[in-house]
Amino acid sequence: MLTIGSLGKKTGTKVQTIRYYEQIGLMPEPGRTEGGQRRYGDTQVDRLSFIRHSRQLGFPLEAIRELLDLSDNPDRSCHEADSIARRQLKQVELRMDRLKALRTELKRMIHECSGGNTADCKVLEVLRDHSECLTDHNAIGA
Amino acid sequence: MLTIGSLGKKTGTKVQTIRYYEQIGLMPEPGRTEGGQRRYGDTQVDRLSFIRHSRQLGFPLEAIRELLDLSDNPDRSCHEADSIARRQLKQVELRMDRLKALRTELKRMIHECSGGNTADCKVLEVLRDHSECLTDHNAIGA
DNA sequence: TCTAAATGTTCTAGCTGCTAGAGGTTCAAG
DNA sequence: CTTGAACCTCTAGCAGCTAGAACATTTAGA
Numbered sequence: 491m492l493t494i495g496s497l498g499k500k501t502g503t504k505v506q507t508i509r510y511y512e513q514i515g516l517m518p519e520p521g522r523t524e525g526g527q528r529r530y531g532d533t534q535v536d537r538l539s540f541i542r543h544s545r546q547l548g549f550p551l552e553a554i555r556e557l558l559d560l561s562d563n564p565d566r567s568c569h570e571a572d573s574i575a576r577r578q579l580k581q582v583e584l585r586m587d588r589l590k591a592l593r594t595e596l597k598r599m600i601h602e603c604s605g606g607n608t609a610d611c612k613v614l615e616v617l618r619d620h621s622e623c624l625t626d627h628n629a630i631g632a
Numbered sequence: 633m634l635t636i637g638s639l640g641k642k643t644g645t646k647v648q649t650i651r652y653y654e655q656i657g658l659m660p661e662p663g664r665t666e667g668g669q670r671r672y673g674d675t676q677v678d679r680l681s682f683i684r685h686s687r688q689l690g691f692p693l694e695a696i697r698e699l700l701d702l703s704d705n706p707d708r709s710c711h712e713a714d715s716i717a718r719r720q721l722k723q724v725e726l727r728m729d730r731l732k733a734l735r736t737e738l739k740r741m742i743h744e745c746s747g748g749n750t751a752d753c754k755v756l757e758v759l760r761d762h763s764e765c766l767t768d769h770n771a772i773g774a
Numbered sequence: 775t776c777t778a779a780a781t782g783t784t785c786t787a788g789c790t791g792c793t794a795g796a797g798g799t800t801c802a803a804g
Numbered sequence: 805c806t807t808g809a810a811c812c813t814c815t816a817g818c819a820g821c822t823a824g825a826a827c828a829t830t831t832a833g834a
Binding site for chain 1: 678681682685686687688689690699702703705706707708709710711713714716717718720721724725727728731732734735737738739741742745746747748749750751752753755756759760762769770771772774
C-alpha cells in the first residue's frame with residue numbers, strides 16, 4: 491500500500507492534485523490508516539495514471555470522467571470513447587489553426603519593427619490598428 | 633460620449649469585461665454622469681481596442697499593461713515592445729509544438745481503434761498505457 | 775409629464791485545474 | 805522516546821473573465 495506521496499511520485503502528480511481529484515470524485519476515496527492517512531493500492535495507481543496520461547493529451551477533466559466510466563464498463567461500445575477522442579482532436583486542430591495565425595502576425599510585426607522609439611514602433615502600431623493585420627487571428631478562448 | 637454598452641459593442645467587448653479591466657487598472661476610471669453611469673470618449677475607445685487586439689494575439693494582461701505603458705511614452709525605446717512581442721511569439725511556438733505532438737498521438741489512437749467494445753478499445757488502451765505512445769506529448773501547462 | 779423598457783450600477787460567486795499556505799497530526803527511523 | 809518528514813483539513817489564490825441578484829438611471833413613446 492502506498493502513501494499519497496509515493497503515489498504522487500509514481501504517477502508524476504502533486505499530492506494536492508491527487509486530493510483535488512478525490513474531492514471532485516475523479517479518484518475514489520481510498521482506505522485510511524488508523525491515524526487517518528490515505529493508503530493506495532494498484533487499482534488506484536492505474537486509475538491515476540490513466541487520468542494523468544489523459545491530461546497530458548489535453549483531455550478536460552469532464553471528458554476524462556466519461557472515459558474512466560467507459561473503461562470501467564468493458565462491455566459497452568467503443569464508439570463513445572472514439573467520439574470523445576475525435577472531439578479532442580478537433581479541439582487541438584482548432585487551437586493549432588488559431589496559433590498558426592497568431593504566429594504569422596507576430597512574426598510580421600516583429601520583422602517590420604525597425605527599432606527606433608515607441609512613437610513609430612511597428613509592434614505598437616499593429617496593436618493599435620487591427621486593420622493592419624493580414625490574418626484572422628483570435629486567441630481569445632483558445 | 634459613449635455608454636459602457638456602446639463602447640462594448642464598438643470594441644467587441646462584454647460590459648462586464650470592461651468593468652473588470654477598470655477594476656484591475658488596465659482601463660482608467662472614466663467620467664460619470666450625475667446618476668453615476670460611466671461615459672467614455674475616443675481615447676478610451678482606442679485604449680480598449682488596443683487591449684482587445686492584444687488579447688486576440690494572445691498577450692497576457694500583464695504584458696498588455698507593459699505595452700500600454702510603452703505606448704503612453706512615445707519617447708521610450710521600441711526595444712521593450714519588441715522583446716515582449718518576441719516572448720509572446722516564443723510562447724505561441726512552444727504551444728504549437730505541444731499541440732502538434734498531441735495531434736499525432738490522438739490521430740494514431742483514433743485510427744487504430746477498430747470499434748468493438750471498450751474491453752479492447754485502442755483509445756482506452758493507449759490512455760491506460762503511456763508506453764504505447766510514440767511522441768513526447770504534454771499538454772499540461774500548455 | 776408619466777411610464778415602461780432598456781440599460782446602467784455594485785457586489786458576490788463561479789468557471790478550469792490546479793497550487794500554496796496555515797496550523798496541526800501521524801508515522802517511521804534511530 | 806524523540807525527532808523530522810510526511811501527512812491531515814481548510815481556506816484562499818492564480819488567469820481572465822462570466823453570470824446573477826437586487827437595485828438605479830436613462831431614454832423614448834404616449
